Amino acid sequence: MPQDRAAPEPARAPPPPVTPQRSARKERAGRPAAPPSGRPRPDAGARSAARPARGQPADARGGALALLAALREGATLAEAAAGAGLGQLAPAERARAQRLAAATIRWRGRSDAVLAPLLGRQPRAEMSDILRLAVTELLGLGEAPHGVVNAAVALARGAGPGGRAAAGMVNAVLRRAAGAQAQWDGAAPARLPDWLRGPVARQWGEGVAAAIEAAHETAPGVDLTGKPGAAVPGEPLPTGSRRLPPGTQVTALPGYEAGAWWVQDAAAALPVRLLDPRAGERVADLCCAPGGKTMQLAAAGAAVIAVDLSEARLSRVRANLERTRLDAALVAADALAWRPDCALDAVLLDAPCSATGTIRRHPELPLIRDGAMIPDLVRLQAAMIDHALALLGPGGRLVYAVCSIHPAEGEAQLAAALDRHPGLTVERPRMPGLDPAWITPEGAIRTRPDHWGHLGGLDGFFAVRLRRPGG
Template sequence: MPAPYKPTRDDPPGVPARRAALRLLDAVLRRGQALEGALHNATQGLDNSSDRALTHAIAAQVLRRLADLDALIDSATRQLLPDDAKARFALRIALAQAILLETPPHAAISTVLPLVDGGPRKLVHGVFGTLMRANAALPDVATLPPAVAARWEAAWGADMVEAAGRAIVDQPPLDLSLKSEAVEHPDGVSLAPHHVRLPVGTSVRAAEGFGEGGWWVQDLAASLPARLLGAGKGHVLDLCAAPGGKTMQLAAAGWDVTALDVSEARLARLSDNLARTGLSVDVVVADALSWTPPAPFDAILIDAPCSATGIFRRHPDVLHRATARVIAEARDIQAALLARAADWARPGGTIVYAVCSLEPEEGEAQIAAFRAARDDFAIVPVSADELPDGIVPSADGFVRTLPGMLGDRGGLDGFFIARMTRNG
């Protein structure tokens, strides 16, 4: 990775944050890095947190509307700019600010022109001016990356693709999981037991009850896998547990929880949340593919590593990074985890498998392959009364949440969940 950007004396105010946004977009679009993972390096040298927040906001908006921003740019140029041209990146950044972040146009363009010093400044200035004079706007439904749209239309139909294009336009609301219904928490809309949905932009740390530890942030869809295990009935393994939302759900439901993850850094966040909420679990830092448990478990929750395409509303970079190769690699890891963890469930025990992915290879096809290899496991169908209103189990008894579900109430992340029992 290139060295962190260091502002120079020649940079006018506001330019360093745009340089950092350029660096961040390059990390995602050219090098395939995660937006959140690349943020720290991209913003080194910035003076304050507001500049870092602006860098993130600009990059995220560009990634949400990349195809539509590029269509505007292409409509105002005689010759198409290469996808990786610095002039195209500068225009994406300027247009995202002016159209999506309500930055005054003069500020949006003046802070990106230094990004193309020694290059086509007049072109960038001219294209931007042409589009502003034409009152350029973006469509109400975002255009998804072509490969993603084709993949999802083949799997789920054109209506799902349109719903995804609507879902990515705006930031999603904030969901909280409650330790119990009695804890102090902010007022909001409850879509399920132990759940509250808050408006977009709510400050988490300033919200009522944060310090008391009665709740944690967790999308409603992400809370479903642990809900399907019900009240505590023994010892449960939360596999790939970090950052720990499902771990805390299980502990709050009365389970004796072992939380296992390979990442010590990510488990540190779980430990912080456990300290805040007062919940107690056994935390294990280990690779599930080489770890051996001391005894079988009554239940296992496998929140498997995946392409994460289901969380594109909050992480728009996944739509640009989750290639066919990434999906195939995730599928292979999931298959290995399922095969290994299956032997850790006692006879009569339950496994819940979940991925925050909209790819059938990581969900329905994964479970079909597992069951073909393991006839000692049977599907335990999920019933409608186990799910929030508006979420309906599939005919096979699985849970598949898609863009458009609960759309009038703030929507959901995309998940696949299967529940199985090991025959005695």
């Protein structure tokens, strides 16, 4: 997952955005235009964008700049990390590079507020990245000014003739920025893009939109879901998950090798708990990768059919099942075309979505999405709901879930499904530890990043349990 200043000069322009927004591609059913459930997915354009412009990064700061450069071309952080030349860095430096890049994006609203009055004109994008990174280290992470400023000047000088010419500016601006802690502390968080902020504010009000923006500045912890009765490390959360501090190395924790638990945000664990699977039930997990919900279903004793379009993603599900010693039938298929050999008792549909509920984990998403994918995603989700209902026997139940805070993918999608399917009913949640304020008037679960602020927040999710007539 951040002294001394001269009088400001007139007509200061703020630094340019970290990265241009880019329309997402339209893809086949089961493959979203944005990462499903917050899990970034590589594509050819992103792999090309993730190549560093100049050589290979020599340290964590250089690695962070390589990641930021890839983001400016539209890559996610995960895609950038896979192709930005970080492999030559030691594991600790590679992890630090990713933390620095994430913090720079997460706190961009504050760093831009500090830099705007100190800049006479907009620097080029590469220099803006260096300035934002350094300000984040100085004022957000409390690093020593001397080392941060010197490192930033060296990075500028290493960026070619233009960088060498700008090194003096970088030095002067950062020496003044080092004394701007009050401006940093008083700055507003980065705003949600208009295509997302507008619907959020209309649904819940300006105060909630601002609270979500503030929540996005906090690096998320590591949440775990365990097998029934297993000892799971971390602090208990009200809904049954356990939470560890950000950056925890999970592979070193007790129970990892034994497969007693797996990493899963507390909000992402709610849809299966809402479904309430029973031993022996035939349950399909559509769009299942990387398998957190598949493991929950299998641990409850259900006979699970886990469906995903991508063989590569299914290999991750298989590896997770092997580590946790759990069983499920894996099927590589388009979720809109797949049909079981007989009617199912239940279906879990974790549908492709905008992943806007996971911005606290993926702070780059507002910068590389422009909202153009929302209509296509809404149509795809509706088609998948209709198909999933057709897979159920009379009285069967469907849980529809998305890791999105866009109402079109949640609240409006539910209303439309009820209009299309007379007799379809919503079953209100009855789950221990669930905050009643998270239950919508229609009976769905709605979590937001500003919920559980005293516990470190959680992802934004919409989940609803639907019962087919009959039975």
